[in-house]
Amino acid sequence: MMIYLPDKAPADVLREAEKARKNRLEIVQALSHGQISRRDLLRWGLVSATGVLAAKHGLNPFVGRAWAASGAGIPTGVPPSPLFGALPFSQPMPRMDVLPRKSVASLTPAPTAEANTTMQPVPAALGGGMGPVEGRPPGPIWAHQGWDMFPPQVAYEVVQGGISHNLAYNPDVPSQLNCGIDQAASVQTCFHKSMPDQDPTRFWTFNASFPPKLILARYGEPILFRHHNRLPADRTQNGGFGIHTISTHEHNGHHGAENDGFTGAFFFPGQFYDYHWPLVLAGFRSMNTSASDPRAGSPDGNGGINKVAGDWHETMSTHWYHDHMFSFTSQNVYKGIAGMMNIYSSIDRGNEAINDGVNLCLPSGRSKDWGNLDYDVNLMLADKAWNKDGQMQFDIFNLDGFLGDQMTVNALYKPYFEVERRKYRFRILNASVSRFFKLCLSDGSPMIQIANDGNLLPRPVVLAQLDEMGIAERYDIVIDFSRYTNGARVHLVNLAEHDDGRRVAHDLSLGEALSGKSKDPCVGRFLEFRVARDPAQPDVSRVPATLIPNPDLSNVPVARERTFVFGDGAKQTSRNKATSFIGPWGMRVDNSDMLAADYSRVSAAPKIGTREVWTLINGGGGWDHPIHIHFEEGQILERDGSASKVPAWEQGRKDVYRLHASGKLKITMQFRDWGGMFMEHCHNTVHEDNAMLLRWEIDDSGAPFLRPLPTPIPTPQGVTFQSPDDVLKTAF
Structure with a gap:
């Protein structure tokens, strides 16, 4: 095919x-x-x-x-993307652009616990009249939880806009460690210097520039993330796809739902939304409340540790943030509304030389107390497609999933990256719409996987080939380049061959992938590592035999079990066009019907302070669904009915769970610390946008919460609330 x-x-x-x-x-x-x-x-x-x-x-x-007659099809809906003479591995890969830290006091207007409802004129294209400056739903129900307990200490302020040249690029490493890229020079707005610049209506990015943005965060230092929507007020100025209303999901942050990027809490051009990310360990209200354990801690800036409350087994490391706009997530993320966030802790502090008995000393660097990026590199992988004019395009057909035909890393077409002869950590994100990856090195040599999703594994796993990587999954790996000689070149290779957007059709052998015979143009080499020199200082980093053991749940009773079936043929019971999808996909909860998404329907409502076991079932034989559950990491107890079928690289905590064709997973989760409405959905975002999404909530924790919570209905002139359209009988 x-x-x-x-x-x-x-x-x-x-x-x-x-x-x-x-x-x-x-x-x-x-x-x-x-x-x-x-x-x-x-x-x-x-x-x-x-x-x-x-x-x-x-x-x-x-x-x-x-x-x-052979069954050929084009899920992308496009002829081949022209390369305009660009050759693979002919341009350097830029590291991500580190966002500047700002003082909270520098923000105007000052952030507030409840949404800022100061009125301003609304553009005629949005209906005119007056509307609030902040798009967050108003009142105490959507006020920042823990605002007084965890007041923001650092601010990140970003604008959403059409792509333009970056005149303030900051990789936060010396030029020598960034392929010699001149950080003072303007950064291109194209996938390759031989290709046309992207039109600003086609590519919407944070701060309106390449490369993708990176936030450096640490536990115990709450963040105020102010997101300005400066996209065109006229929704037709979108290059033909995507929508100018946005909602930012910090995937998979442990904070209240008002800061989670709920799909129905979107905001409009001319508004901002203040997200409060408290950067706390899960269980801080009930475990290690005296903050006495140094393993539950954060770098203090001077080589020491600021201890924090909570369970150190819940420490997270690699997150990302992206748009979650209702019915348009796939298009908006594809247009560039995605960035990454590294979270640092006393365990994973980003300084490989501080050997204090707590820090794992993973590859990073040593010039700063925390957050060194010298040997710690973020890689955002995504397939793209563009037309004969070189302009990025998107096609919603087929709804099985959208596939691009060209590979990008950090938004550039098949680049190279210079490395030194030492260990590197790579934080790899699959930011595609529907494509899975299976990665290996072109010489077949081993890699060490240390994390899956945002969480370090209990133990490192040595692999010649990584497992198939679902959309939104993150794999942290360590590669030791000391085994190569200076001048050597080795490549990251994709072995996962797609016939369509449903799932991986074939996992090819390394030889098959390198042969160039695959009809999937995203198979094969896509990132070249060039071994450039010996390190200036000895490599003192290490990969310990033990990383972060899983939390001990033996004394936490299971309060309830629920079953979620993901399939097609869903029906829609809602007539509310503002909150419901129509599409082929849906979810069945316990004994309910297979239902298409309506974010005003409450499908599950776990009680705060409890633990539940959820069974996730793929109801169809032809698709692979990467399922994302917001808010809380879980542990996989069984895959296809057996604990022994859970591989070593899935035995840590996760937030994306790959459901193979006709597969089944049993996971356990806890519901602690925060309340509100959250989501569960397939992260093949074409499936999500076509009704494979539901709302669940933690809402019985006392004032100001109600049961069930009212649903926000955003407009440019202000957000109103309505009672839920439906509450499943088995939700509570």
């Missing part, structure tokens, strides 16, 4: 595919402009009830073609 038309396809085939692409993109554009709805597509017969692109001439280039 082909999923992309090759460059050597017959001219008439390419012409027909281009015509079909343009016709489909007109539909995508009309959807993003609000001129039609998903219900209209079903009513007109342009998509089937299962979300498959209808077999119509002018939409599907394979209709009526003899060469379509």
